[in-house]
Amino acid sequence: MMSFARRHVGTQGADRQAMLQTAGASSFDELMAKALPFPAPPPSRLPEALSEAEVAAELARLASANRVTTSMIGQGFYDTVVPAPIVRDILCNPSWYTAYTPYQPEISQGRLEALLNFQTLTTELTGMDVAGASLLDEASAAAEAVALAVRGAKGKTKVAVDSDVFAHTRAVIDTRAAALGLEIVDVDVLGGDVDVSGCAGLLVQYPAASGSIGDVGRYRELAQAVQAEGGSLIVIADLLALALLTPPGDFGADIVAGSAQRLGQPMGGGGPHAGYIAARKARERQLPGRLVGVSRDADGHPAYRLALQTREQHIRREKATSNICTAQSLLAILASMYAVYHGPEGLRRIASEAHEKARALARALDSAGVRVKPEPFFDTLEISLPGRAEEAAQALAERGVRVFVRDSSTIRLSTDERTRAGDLDVVAQTLSAFGEEDPAAEGKSEGRAAPATAKETGIGDIPASGLRADGFLAQEAFHSHRTETELMRYMRELAAKDYALDRGMIPLGSCTMKLTAAAEAEAITLEGFARIHPFAPQEDTAGYREMIGDLERWLADITGYDAVSVQPNAGSQGEFAGLLAIRAYHESRGEADRNVCLIPASAHGTNAASAALAGFKVVVVGTARDGSTDMDALREALADNEGRVGALMITYPSTHGTFEPHVREVTAAVHEAGGQVYIDGANLNALVGYARPGDLGGDVSHVNLHKTFAIPHGGGGPGVGPVCAKGHLAPFLPGEGRRVAAAQWGSAGVLPITWAYLRLMGADGLKEATASAVLAANYVANRLEGALPVLYRGPGGFVGHECILDTRVLKEFGVTVDDVAKRLIDYGFHAPTMSFPVPGTLMVEPTESEGKGELDRFCRAVEAIVSEARDVGEGRWPAEDNPLANAPHTAECIAADEWSHPYSRELAAYPGALAARKGGDDARRVRRLVETKYWPPVRRIDGPWGDRNFSCTCPPVEVFED
Numbered sequence: 019m020m021s022f023a024r025r026h027v028g029t030q031g032a033d034r035q036a037m038l039q040t041a042g043a044s045s046f047d048e049l050m051a052k053a054l055p056f057p058a059p060p061p062s063r064l065p066e067a068l069s070e071a072e073v074a075a076e077l078a079r080l081a082s083a084n085r086v087t088t089s090m091i092g093q094g095f096y097d098t099v100v101p102a103p104i105v106r107d108i109l110c111n112p113s114w115y116t117a118y119t120p121y122q123p124e125i126s127q128g129r130l131e132a133l134l135n136f137q138t139l140t141t142e143l144t145g146m147d148v149a150g151a152s153l154l155d156e157a158s159a160a161a162e163a164v165a166l167a168v169r170g171a172k173g174k175t176k177v178a179v180d181s182d183v184f185a186h187t188r189a190v191i192d193t194r195a196a197a198l199g200l201e202i203v204d205v206d207v208l209g210g211d212v213d214v215s216g217c218a219g220l221l222v223q224y225p226a227a228s229g230s231i232g233d234v235g236r237y238r239e240l241a242q243a244v245q246a247e248g249g250s251l252i253v254i255a256d257l258l259a260l261a262l263l264t265p266p267g268d269f270g271a272d273i274v275a276g277s278a279q280r281l282g283q284p285m286g287g288g289g290p291h292a293g294y295i296a297a298r299k300a301r302e303r304q305l306p307g308r309l310v311g312v313s314r315d316a317d318g319h320p321a322y323r324l325a326l327q328t329r330e331q332h333i334r335r336e337k338a339t340s341n342i343c344t345a346q347s348l349l350a351i352l353a354s355m356y357a358v359y360h361g362p363e364g365l366r367r368i369a370s371e372a373h374e375k376a377r378a379l380a381r382a383l384d385s386a387g388v389r390v391k392p393e394p395f396f397d398t399l400e401i402s403l404p405g406r407a408e409e410a411a412q413a414l415a416e417r418g419v420r421v422f423v424r425d426s427s428t429i430r431l432s433t434d435e436r437t438r439a440g441d442l443d444v445v446a447q448t449l450s451a452f453g454e455e456d457p458a459a460e461g462k463s464e465g466r467a468a469p470a471t472a473k474e475t476g477i478g479d480i481p482a483s484g485l486r487a488d489g490f491l492a493q494e495a496f497h498s499h500r501t502e503t504e505l506m507r508y509m510r511e512l513a514a515k516d517y518a519l520d521r522g523m524i525p526l527g528s529c530t531m532k533l534t535a536a537a538e539a540e541a542i543t544l545e546g547f548a549r550i551h552p553f554a555p556q557e558d559t560a561g562y563r564e565m566i567g568d569l570e571r572w573l574a575d576i577t578g579y580d581a582v583s584v585q586p587n588a589g590s591q592g593e594f595a596g597l598l599a600i601r602a603y604h605e606s607r608g609e610a611d612r613n614v615c616l617i618p619a620s621a622h623g624t625n626a627a628s629a630a631l632a633g634f635k636v637v638v639v640g641t642a643r644d645g646s647t648d649m650d651a652l653r654e655a656l657a658d659n660e661g662r663v664g665a666l667m668i669t670y671p672s673t674h675g676t677f678e679p680h681v682r683e684v685t686a687a688v689h690e691a692g693g694q695v696y697i698d699g700a701n702l703n704a705l706v707g708y709a710r711p712g713d714l715g716g717d718v719s720h721v722n723l724h725k726t727f728a729i730p731h732g733g734g735g736p737g738v739g740p741v742c743a744k745g746h747l748a749p750f751l752p753g754e755g756r757r758v759a760a761a762q763w764g765s766a767g768v769l770p771i772t773w774a775y776l777r778l779m780g781a782d783g784l785k786e787a788t789a790s791a792v793l794a795a796n797y798v799a800n801r802l803e804g805a806l807p808v809l810y811r812g813p814g815g816f817v818g819h820e821c822i823l824d825t826r827v828l829k830e831f832g833v834t835v836d837d838v839a840k841r842l843i844d845y846g847f848h849a850p851t852m853s854f855p856v857p858g859t860l861m862v863e864p865t866e867s868e869g870k871g872e873l874d875r876f877c878r879a880v881e882a883i884v885s886e887a888r889d890v891g892e893g894r895w896p897a898e899d900n901p902l903a904n905a906p907h908t909a910e911c912i913a914a915d916e917w918s919h920p921y922s923r924e925l926a927a928y929p930g931a932l933a934a935r936k937g938g939d940d941a942r943r944v945r946r947l948v949e950t951k952y953w954p955p956v957r958r959i960d961g962p963w964g965d966r967n968f969s970c971t972c973p974p975v976e977v978f979e980d
Contacts, residue, residue: 022070023783026535027790028869034793037870041796042815046789050708053792053816055679059710063575067780070537076777077770081546083561088419088441089285089551092398092432093227094156094184094760096280097549099435103502104282104355105543107509108348115348116519116534118526119308119734122839122849123323123961124315124906124954128512129733130322133310133347135354135495136278136292138971142490143260144253144274145267146296148970151308151324152350152735153293153342154587156277157190157760160221160254162295162306162340163275164191167219167250168200169304169339174218174249175200180207182226187254189757191221197598197633208232212240219273220244221252224266225259228391229398229430234269234483241270257281257294259396261362261369264484273297280434281365282356283349286542286767287562288552288760289587290736292349302326302968306340308734312973313964316904316957317911323959325970335626336636341590343624344724348732355509358499362491368435372397375433375442377478382446384477387453394480398432400424403452410452417444420554493972515955516733517848522952523872525798527820527851527861528622528673530703530725530791538728538774547770552761562766565773572776573721573742576784577699578712581748584740585757587764589700592720592739593628593667595758599718599743599750600665600694601632606750612664612692616655618647620672622700623854634664645674645810647684656691663693670714671701671818673855674810675795685715694718694747702726703865704792704819707785711742718743728775729768738765738772790866791819794873798864801877805884809859820863822856828884831891833902835860838883843906845879845930846952874937875930882933895920901929906954927951 024030029037043049068076089097100109108114120126120133133151140149153159164177179191181204195202205212207222208230214220220240225231241251250272258280260266266274279291297305303326311325330338357365376397380390389402403410404427411423419441421431431445499505517524524531541547546561556563570582586592597615604612615634617625619641626636637659640651647668656663666688671677678684685695697716703726705711711719723729723738731737743751752758763769779787799808799821809822825835835858839849851861864873883902890900897903899919907926917923925932931947 021067021783022537022778023067023780023786026533026779026783027786027866028872029790029793033870037793037797040800041793042800046786046793049793049796050789052814053796053812053818054677054708055813056709056714058708059578059713062707062781064572064776064781064784067783068777070778073537073774073777074540077541077774078544080561080565081541081544083564084546084550085558086545086549087554087558089549089554090431090433090437090441090445091420091422091551091553092430093422093553094187094277095285095288095551095553096432096434097285097436098280098282100282100284100352101356101359103505103509104352104359107506108351108355110539110543111513112520113513113516113518114351115539115730115732117516117733118524118529118531118731118848119347120324121852122843123321123959124840124956125517125843125848127322127955128515129347129351130310131512132351132354134312134322134970134972135358136350137310138493139354139357139491140257140294140296141971143257143265144255144296145265146271146274147299148302148305149294149296150305151310152346153275153295153307154345154591155289155291155293155760156254156275157184157187157757158591159275159277159293159295160187161191161194163252163273164195164200164219164221165198165340166273166297166301166304166306167252170301171218171249174216176203176217177201178203178205178212178214178217178220180205180222180226182208182228182230183221183223183254184227186757186760187223190760193598193757194631197601197631199633207240208236214240214244214247214249217244217247217249219250219252221254223254225256225396225398228400229395230392231263231394231396231480231484234264238269245270245272256396258365258369258372260486261365262373262480262486263396264486273301278350278353281353283352284548284767285551286548286765287550287559288763289765289767290346290349292346292353304339307342307345309970311964312969313959313961315959319956321956321959323961323964325964325968327961336630338627341594341624341627341631342588343590344588344731344737345735347734348736351733355505357491358495358508359505361496361500362489372433372435372437373478375437379433379442379445380477382442383449386446386450388449389454393478394484395478397434398430401429401431401449403427403429406452410449413448413451414445417448419444420551420558422553495972517952522846522848523864523868523876524848525850525862525864525876526848527675527822527863528700529731529851530722530863530865531731532728532865532867534728534730534771537778538771539730541770541774542768547767552763552766562763565769566763566766569769569773573740576706576710577719577721577742578710579719579742580745581751582740582742583751583753584738584769585752585759585762585764586720586739586741587759588735588737589720589722589724589739590624590628591758592741593624593696593698594631595741595752596696596718596720596743597629597632597634597665599741599747600696602750603694603747604664609692611662614659614662614664616652616663616666616688618668618672620645620647620669620674620855621667622669622673622698625667625669625698629665629667641674645672645676646678646680649680649683652684652687656687660691663688663691665694665696667696667698669698669700670711671704673701673861675817675820675822675861676810676812677818679813681714689715700725701819704788706788707781708788712744718747723772727772729771736765736768738768787866791864794864794866794868795819795821795862798862798873798877802880805881809856820861823850823860823862823880825860826858828887831887832897833887833890837902837905840958841883841886841902841905842879843954844901844926845882845933846947847876847879875934878933878937879930882929901926906957908955908957909953911957
């Protein structure tokens with residue numbers, strides 16, 4: 019049977035040998051010895067590779083080792099029903115999960131529309147003006163909201179936080195606030211006077227952690243009070259509850275944040291789930307993360323793109339609004355489709371049913387003499403059981419129900435979309451034994467939920483002032499796709515507009531767009547992984563704990579470190595966690611003044627923003643002519659900041675695409691100066707099996723599981739960024755007491771993908787993948803050297819896993835890097851990373867997944883585009899009317915009655931087939947390129963027009979009646 023590695027790696031046999039010859043080596047060993055200036059690490063302790071069937075069986079065993087119970091734990095994580103068509107056509111569909119962040123919007127219109135739906139859903143439910151395209155989870159969204167409030171508060175750094183928020187949310191807020199020097203003060207919003215003097219913000223949870231809805235009038239008073247201080251009212255709100263409750267915007271909230279988890283996203287041991295943030299219009303340029311906006315294309319048609327891009331961390335670096343790069347786009351799309359499928363009346367029904375279940379249970383418990391508080395509530399009951407909470411929870415567990423134990427005398431339980439009448443009976447019957455009085459009335463002794471309706475008793479009634487008074491989601495998208503047939507076609511329509519790995523190569527430098535194999539991804543839908551609450555007790559999570567233990571050991575072995583935390587739920591958060599560990603280490607040694615972080619100009623894009631978020635002062639170190647770190651500049655920076663250097667962040671291999679030969683000299687110099695070394699793991703795909711960051715002088719690194727280890731990018735998330743460290747930093751990594759994410763294991767629900775990848779590949783397969791990735795980059799670099807210069811090369815003329823093509827040489831022909839990127843769409847490609855890290859260039863990373871045929875097709879396209887640029891320069895076509903300036907070409911513009919351009923329709927429409935015919939491909943292959951032609955749905959988008967005429971929600975329409 020063919021090994022999985024042979025299926026994962028794109029080139030084998032004669033093709034591999036031909037590529038090696040072009041790259042200048044005779045074997046993988048020779049290639050890696052020439053490209054990578056270090057000997058191989060110690061032999062790997064990874065287990066031998068398994069077959070796909072064996073991995074599937076092992077994952078099924080791990081999933082079954084987790085105990086699926088009736089989860090009534092709540093506390094921000096709820097069981098939900100993911101509609102089957104959404105599971106099949108989005109979550110398990112490579113057209114959606116293998117797409118990249120929509121930086122090339124012309125070929126991302128489908129997912130951009132879905133994300134615009136998500137933003138519309140968020141603004142409508144929260145009553146706010148503008149919302150982002152997703153954040154990482156509720157806790158980090160709350161922390162981002164605090165930072166947003168501080169940014170708008172003219173120097174104020176104190177934020178009041180209500181005591182009735184989720185403990186994990188408060189923990190993440192505290193982590194972020196401590197790094198930024200913010201003062202967090204406790205207040206009791208519903209129980210006493212609240213002093214907001216001098217506060218940049220007041221944060222409340224709605225409904226509160228205890229379940230209380232609170233009083234809308236009280237919230238309105240608090241909003242006015244904090245706004246009078248120049249601050250903001252921040253509301254952490256449950257989106258499903260907002261289908262019934264008064265929107266925060268109606269009582270004066272300035273910022274609303276939270277999670278969309280219960281809108282069709284499995285609990286998954288804690289994630290991934292789409293966080294959200296929404297705000298008043300005045301905050302639109304300060305919002306963290308990404309924002310989808312409406313613009314127009316070259317023909318004036320409406321088109322979507324990422325708006326207000328100057329907020330992005332790789333552009334503004336340490337001055338960015340946040341360090342978020344990968345967020346949770348795929349999960350936001352799930353939430354948007356959940357809302358599209360159910361519509362506003364469906365969301366109201368699901369929310370009402372959750373509320374009515376809680377009311378029925380509260381009535382039954384009250385009848386049994388069990389004290390329930392508070393009132394009113396939405397779906398969460400806080401139950402007083404003096405001294406008997408643990409006993410009661412255990413009694414429920416024995417009947418398959420898990421609840422949240424707040425303290426020795428209090429439990430909380432929540433109802434949700436999956437709660438059944440039988441579950442309510444079990445809880446009522448079990449807890450009736452803990453009642454304070456013996457009910458005498460008939461029907462009460464059984465503690466059942468059925469004897470009367472909740473409305474008859476008034477328990478849990480929400481006052482009229484607390485109920486939503488207006489309609490929501492009147493837009494057509496939320497009313498036109500109610501049957502499965504309609505939804506299926508809508509999801510197919512959007513997917514058809516987009517370019518993902520199921521169409522062709524996505525050669526994005528620094529992004530490692532390798533394929534997520536079906537065998538790796540299929541386990542994430544297993545009930546034993548998907549329906550596990552992150553706060554479930556250990557006896558329910560044996561499978562997760564075993565799998566995560568395996569991953570921690572394997573990642574430590576691969577990276578050369580001693581300890582690993584999988585909690586960070588994005589690469590940016592892994593960076594943040596690693597830098598926090600460095601700061602805490604220095605503080606533990608009495609060296610808190612070590613607050614300078616040196617960052618070479620060749621470092622990964624999020625580094626500077628992460629360092630600033632962790633409280634470091636960023637000092638940029640210049641680049642030598644060969645693209646490596648300038649050693650003289652480094653020594654000067656170390657001398658200028660003597661005694662204050664806390665860290666160096668270096669990316670290896672660098673984003674310039676080279677293995678710096680003196681990386682050990684760099685790390686030694688920083689250690690000698692008393693600093694710690696952070697080696698960014700964004701480019702680990704060029705090292706696995708051949709070199710380890712921990713052996714190169716690194717003290718800590720993060721690892722991008724969505725790059726090197728096969729978790730898909732999902733159109734901009736999920737991402738997972740475990741942080742790996744040497745033993746002296748291990749005590750300072752994320753854990754129960756030091757949180758960077760809401761859940762202990764972060765986005766545990768997608769970890770089976772990386773576990774499967776490592777078990778399928780084994781140590782030998784991983785080495786083959788690394789060498790194949792380096793080979794692909796060197797093959798492309800050498801194939802294209804005659805067309806475009808390769809900006810940087812390492813010793814011996816080799817690049818790493820990526821190379822930078824210098825398209826600035828085309829400026830003399832009047833052709834820009836944008837023209838090249840958009841013309842690549844006509845050739846059937848996603849453009850490489852554009853203008854990063856060097857403006858006006860393209861950074862190409864082919865990955866090991868691509869075969870020689872696809873690499874050749876890409877090289878031919880680039881060569882043909884360069885030839886077209888020369889034709890422009892030589893006057894064959896005018897500068898303002900040529901295939902590059904007008905790219906991309908849609909089917910509509912090709913089929914227009916009139917064609918006034920000085921080039922043919924065929925050249926506009928089928929340049930890839932023409933290049934293949936010119937390159938000598940046989941007629942069958944040329945015909946296939948015509949038959950599989952990708953047609954972009956829009957022409958080139960005018961981004962600045964969209965920013966000047968800003969809109970980030972679906973257009974309003976006449977109210978639909980269902």
